[in-house]
Amino acid sequence: MTQTIPASLPFLRSHSIFIPSSSSTSTSQDDDWELVEKQSDDLVGQKYSRMVMRDKDLLIAMGREVRMLSLAGGDGWEVENGKVGTYKTLKSTSLTFTIHHVIPNPNGRLLAVVGHHQIVVLVLPKSSYSSSPGEVECRAIPIDEFQFSPSSNDIISKVSWHPWGEGGNSLWVLTADGKLREYDISQPHDALQTFNFLPSTSSSSSTKFTAIDPLSRNATSFAFSPLSSIGFSPLMVYVLIANGDIYTMGPILPLHTEMPIRYLQGLKAYSEAKLARIQGEAKDVFGAGSAGLGKVSFQNQWVESLVKQVKLNEEAKQRTREEIPESPLSRRTSLLSRSTSIHSDASTKPRPTEGTVRIHPPHLTESGGPAPGPHRALLRQGPAVYSPAPQDIGNGDEDEEQAATDLLVSHVTPSEEYTGEGEIVIAIAWSGGRVDIGLEVDKPEPRWLSSRDPTISAPILPIVESVLLPFPQFDPDTMDNNAPTFLRDPLYRDVFYIQHSFGVDSIDIRSWLKELNNDEAQGELSASQVCRHVESAGSPTKPIVGMINFCNINLGYGLVALASTGQAAFVELDLRISDSAALLPTTTSLEKMTNKVDEQDSHSLLLVKPLDFDKLITTIHNPSVPYNPVSNLRQKIPDASKSINEVKPDHLRVLGEISSQVRNRSQAIRNASQIVENRLDLQVKELQRQIKLLKECQSRVAELKKNAAITRAEELLERQESLGSNLDGVVRKLSEEFRPGIGDSERKWFDELERLRIRVRGGSGIVGKGKALTTRTQILQEQLSAIKPILAQSQSRQVEVEEVTPSQTYGSKQLKPLEAALSVRSEELRRLMKRMEMLDLRVEAYGGADDG
Known part of the structure; x- marks a missing residue:
């Protein structure tokens, strides 16, 4: 009989999916040739993210293979031959490189598998395939094999999916030379768009002897601006350079964009209102230049081109609906009015997601070619100026220069603790363990290269706090290979996690954000709460190479970290609850409640009028009238030390005073004793009352147990459990029998x-x-x-x-x-x-x- 353990997260660390195999770390033995990876002299350590979660499926990269496990629950995991549970292996002939990152797209159908120089996108199977063990042959889509190959010099810094890409197919790749490229999965061989965030290096600057900082020529991370308030912020892209510089550029959109209708409506109203305000302020040519009329005009023209695309699409659908017989109709909110527009499914293209419109960048056509008419190039803005400049502190050697490895741009939405429109928080992680946290005060706006748009000063980024994570002291090489990365919390926007070679930390900025939004706050802001959740055993040979966090009804709220050796650590996080003081009644209400109880029950005097024993003992030790008979006797009878042969009236008077003090003293002691006895009587009565209430509660509980409703409820619970187990069995059988339909x-x-x-x-x-x-x-x-x-x-x-006739040989001809x-x-x-x-x-x- 096989042993079974519960399929739960605490037992996940023992699962066989984390056991490294020989096939996952090396190529097949049948291969006669193997491409040897060239030595890399990267200025920034390699970042890793080898573990992700798609809904309830866990995906892990081990060497050169991708594994898949369902965490939806079930009967449990079987233990066979010392291995716990089974998993699926996603096979593809294109996975010939060591995997560093796995990134699922927004709809969970595609998985970007990233190496040091190569990118492959896998078409993931459905969740029903992850329950049975074995291998699944997946369709692989190599991305731009000419640009990204084992012999390529372009180092991949970061890969991300754009949230507004049509069908979740917009993949963005940043290389170390500062070029940000967009790829569409339907056209993976060539980049659709390319944006350069670093100037091209000349032949003179690429010589061996140069004064240019090499870190300033290495792009390490990028981030799309979050969807915050109305404005151009969601259209901007932030790029981080290894020396800490941050550049922005926009507006940047995927070639095939599905933009939310509400955002486009708000953007149209925002640009028109801003243009009208600037035109009112600019009274002459000089005033227009100082007010930025050229920049606002370009922004308004760009928004109008998007609106024009939507209008043309609606008119084309209207003509198609008039020419083709009507089919089952669907309704969608129009962009320019609150009424609903009716369109049919006659078009060959699939309809966009509900609440979105399909558009493309104005400088490109729908197919990706250059659009007719003049178009200006986007202006790179930055670098941002930190105020105040962060301290150059970090773990390791003080003379060793740190490198900025990852960038986080998060929008903290308003809640009960925060007021206002929310704050955009920008965090920068450094290789030495320092994390700089700042607030974006001046939101970046789209800029184009034009004489009508004068250049302005560099944007200022206020640094609120610099956090230094505790790292162990190792050799400098270990610290140089460290590359911290960020991960957002799935539940709280003011909490983010940092994965590095030595563990996993969380930073909670809730305290100073709350004080920042409080107008009455004065003085310095509180420090962020830093917590170490996972420690890599204090050894640099076991760096953390993957981390996921989750919050759902099946798995709970927690995070899982993965080490390079295959060891996993599960941490259960705590949900926030309201302040306990808010649950207690106020002082006035407590007094009213006490008086009401005092009127109804006299035995509650034990709680209403507490006895102060310290005060009682103090009154006995230190009475109001001083008590010292010996001193009185010596003061009033000079010859008190001598023997007395005759009793005089003075002696009797002094003895009377001493006798009066003794009587007062004994009376105070008797009064205190009486108070203690009265208190003891009250305690006995209170004990009797509590015993009586306890007996009444016991009798009531017994009556409740005899009630038929309890028995019926227990029977219903048992029946519900049996129905739930039967339903799980039916669902399991259906998932086993279900086979998805095959597409074209x-x-x-x-x-x-x-x-x-x-x-x-x-x-x-x-x-x-x-x-x-x-x-x-x-x-x-x-x-x-x-x-x-x-x-x-x-x-x-x-x-x-030849041996017999050696002389007879053929000639060369x-x-x-x-x-x-x-x-x-x-x-x-x-x-x-x-x-x-x-x-x-x-x-x-x-x-x-x-x-x-």
Whole structure:
């Protein structure tokens, strides 16, 4: 009987999906040749993100393979041969490189697999395939093999999917030379758009001896601006340079964009209102230049071109609906009015997502070519000036220069704790463990290269706080290879996580954000809360190479970190709850409640009028009238130390005073004793009252237990559990029996495989099998085996003849035709043998499933 453990996150670290295999770290043994990776002298350490989550599916990159596991629950994980559970392996012939990053697209259908110089996009199977073990052959789409190849010099810094890409197919790639390229999965061989955030290096600056900082020529990260308030912010792109400079450029959109309708409506109103305000302020030519009328005019023209595209699309759909008979209709909100526009499904293109409109950048056509008319190039803005300049502190050697490795741009939305429109927080991670956190005060706006738009000063980025993460002290090489990366919290915008070689930390900026939005706050802001969640055992040989965080009803709220050795750590995070003081009543309400209880029940005096024992003891030790009989006797009777032979009236008077003090003292003690006894009586009465209430509660609980409703509720709970288990079984059987429909692309792929199999193995008839390549190959092998003995015999005879008549030899003119014929024949045989081996491999790869 196999052992089963619960399928839960605490037991996830023991799953076999984290066990590295020989096939995941090396190439196949059948390969005769292997491309050796060239030595890299990167200025910035390699960043890793080898673990992601798609809904309830866990995807992990181990070496050169991608593994998939479903965390949806079930009966549990079976333990066989010391391994816990099973997983799916996503196979593809294009995965020939070591995987550094895996990034799923917004709809979870595609997975970008990124190496040091190569990118491949996998078409992920459905979630139902992740429950059964084995291998799944996935369709792979290499991205720009001419630009990104093992021999390429372009280092991939970061890859991200644009949230507004049509169908989630817009992939953006930043290389270290500062070029940001957009690729569409339907056209993966060439970049659709290219934006350069660094000036091209000249031949003079590329010499060995130069004063240019090499870190200033290395782009490490980029980020799309979050969708915040109305304006141009979501159209801007931020790029981080290794020396800490931040450049912005915009407006930048994917070639095939699905923009939210509400945002485009707000952007149109915003640009028109801003243009009207600037035109009112600019009274002459000089005033127009200082007010920025040229810049605002270009922005308004750009927005109007987007609106024009939407109008033309709606008019085209209207004409198509009039020409083609009506089909099942759907309604969508129009851009220019609140009414609903009706359109049909007659167009060949799929309809955009609900609440969005399909547009493209104005300087390009819908197919990606240059649009007619003049178009100005975008202006690169920056670098941003930090105010105040962050301190150059970090872990490791003080003389070693740090490198900025990752950038985070997050919009903290208003809540009960924050007021206003929200804040855009920008965070920069450095290799030495420093994290600079700032606020974007001046939002960037689109700029174009034009004389009508005068240049302005560099944007200012206020740095609110610089956090230094605690790193262990290792050799400088270990610190140089460290490349921290950011990860947002799925629930709270004011919390983000930092993954680095030595562990995982979280930074909570809620405290100073709350004070910043409070008008009454004065003085310095509070520091952020930094918490170390995962420690890599204090060893640099086990760096953290992957991290995911989640928050759903099945998995809860937590994070999982992955080390390079395959070890996993699960951390359960705490949800925020309201302040406990808010749950308690106020002082006035507590007093009213106390008085009300005092009137109803006299026994509650034990709580209403507490006894202060310290004050009682103090009154006894320190009475209002001083008590010291000896001092009084010595003061009032001078000869008190001498023996008394005669009692005088003074002696009697002093003794009377001392006797009065003793009586007062004893009376105070008796009064205190009486107070204590009264308090003891109250405590006994309170104890009796509580015992009485406890008995009443016990009787009520017994009556409730005898009630038939409780029994019925328990029966309903048991029945619900049985129904839930039956439903899980039905769902499991349905998922096992469910097979997704095959699309046109998959059908063409399988038809091609079938034609290849028939060509290699032949058809069902005798004639078909005779024409098969395998049959022809076998015949050639038989003929070759039959010719080999004859050739060997002829060679032996030739040797004997040469030994008998050594003087009889052929001349060079006679040997040249024979050598040429033999070389042609041997080359033909070599090609046939190589073709036979390739056909055998392809038959084993594609035809093995059909034979089974």
